[in-house]
Amino acid sequence: MKKYIQKLPKAELHLHIEGTFEPELMFKLAKKNNISIPYKNVEEVRKAYNFTSLQSFLDIYYAGANVLVEEEDFFDLTWEYLLRCKEQNIVHTEIMFDPQTHTSRGIKFEIVINGITKALEKAKKEFGITSFLIMSFLRHLSQEEAFVILEESIPFKEKILAVGLDSSEIGNPPQKFQDVFKKAKELGYKLVAHAGEEGDTSYIWGAINLLHVDRIDHGIRCDEDEKLLEYLKQKQIPLTVCPLSNVKLKAVDTMSNHNIVKLLRAGLMVTVNSDDPSYFGGYLNDNFESLVKSLDISKEEVKKLVINSFKASFLNSVQIEKYIEMIKEV
Ligand code: HPA
Numbered sequence: 153m154k155k156y157i158q159k160l161p162k163a164e165l166h167l168h169i170e171g172t173f174e175p176e177l178m179f180k181l182a183k184k185n186n187i188s189i190p191y192k193n194v195e196e197v198r199k200a201y202n203f204t205s206l207q208s209f210l211d212i213y214y215a216g217a218n219v220l221v222e223e224e225d226f227f228d229l230t231w232e233y234l235l236r237c238k239e240q241n242i243v244h245t246e247i248m249f250d251p252q253t254h255t256s257r258g259i260k261f262e263i264v265i266n267g268i269t270k271a272l273e274k275a276k277k278e279f280g281i282t283s284f285l286i287m288s289f290l291r292h293l294s295q296e297e298a299f300v301i302l303e304e305s306i307p308f309k310e311k312i313l314a315v316g317l318d319s320s321e322i323g324n325p326p327q328k329f330q331d332v333f334k335k336a337k338e339l340g341y342k343l344v345a346h347a348g349e350e351g352d353t354s355y356i357w358g359a360i361n362l363l364h365v366d367r368i369d370h371g372i373r374c375d376e377d378e379k380l381l382e383y384l385k386q387k388q389i390p391l392t393v394c395p396l397s398n399v400k401l402k403a404v405d406t407m408s409n410h411n412i413v414k415l416l417r418a419g420l421m422v423t424v425n426s427d428d429p430s431y432f433g434g435y436l437n438d439n440f441e442s443l444v445k446s447l448d449i450s451k452e453e454v455k456k457l458v459i460n461s462f463k464a465s466f467l468n469s470v471q472i473e474k475y476i477e478m479i480k481e482v
């Protein structure tokens with residue numbers, strides 16, 4: 153099955169570029185930019201990756217992002233992830249970035265976006281990897297602050313396909329961002345939001361009914377509400393599920409109790425993704441392998457999950473069909 157997973161051309165729809173920051177690169181950039189980090193070496197960093205909740209992870213994740221300063225830093229970060237994509241046969245990726253994490257430290261929006269997009273263009277040219285960018289608002293900050301970053305994004309609009317919503321979920325419900333999502337839609341952005349990772353089903357309903365999202369990031373708590381399950385199935389609203397993340401952040405106690413296969417068999421549009429692979433113990437293929445190891449999942453179901461990722465992507469229907477044809481041949 154490992155070989156089969158490797159061979160399948162795959163898409164990734166839930167990936168935070170700041171969450172691909174490997175400790176080796178973090179140390180290198182900290183030194184280059186003369187920024188201190190609270191760890192002596194790479195081993196110490198990895199040891200700190202023992203999380204008890206989403207917040208315990210976010211504290212470390214934002215601290216790590218502090219060493220990203222120059223355009224080339226954002227390029228290097230993105231390029232390292234794209235090399236992993238090539239290695240793991242990920243042919244299409246929809247990448248989230250958190251501009252507020254950087255602009256709040258005085259880093260210019262254009263530094264962030266130019267570094268990331270230069271790497272994406274190089275990967276398209278050299279490896280044929282296609283990609284889109286999703287600009288995520290930090291939900292622990294205010295809606296006014298989200299409006300400021302939305303405004304700042306307008307000159308770079310052709311480089312950004314969608315907006316998203318991430319960071320601390322509980323206490324920061326979708327309704328807090330209703331107006332800025334409405335404005336983003338008017339500007340032509342596609343919409344996604346994290347919901348139902350730690351938050352209850354009201355967060356998923358809110359993302360659907362108040363933010364009008366095209367996809368839900370995570371959404372695993374949907375099975376606590378029969379009506380919601382039925383709705384997600386009927387409308388085929390995609391859920392970008394991240395199995396290793398859910399176990400690492402204790403949203404699920406063990407992989408064998410993960411509900412992704414149950415949701416797939418119930419007819420929901422579920423997909424597999426890596427979220428923050430440097431922090432959660434693996435990239436996309438590792439997520440698939442972990443599912444195969446712990447859950448009773450067939451080859452056909454693995455294939456279905458991979459096909460779902462293309463169907464749930466923001467690619468056009470011709471591109472989607474082309475990729476699905478490629479998968480069918482594997
Ligand atoms: N949830 C919320 N915010 C995040 C995550 C996540 O899994 N990863 C990076 N920011």
Ligand code: ZN
Nearest residue numbers: 168318369427
């Ligand atoms: Zn996420």
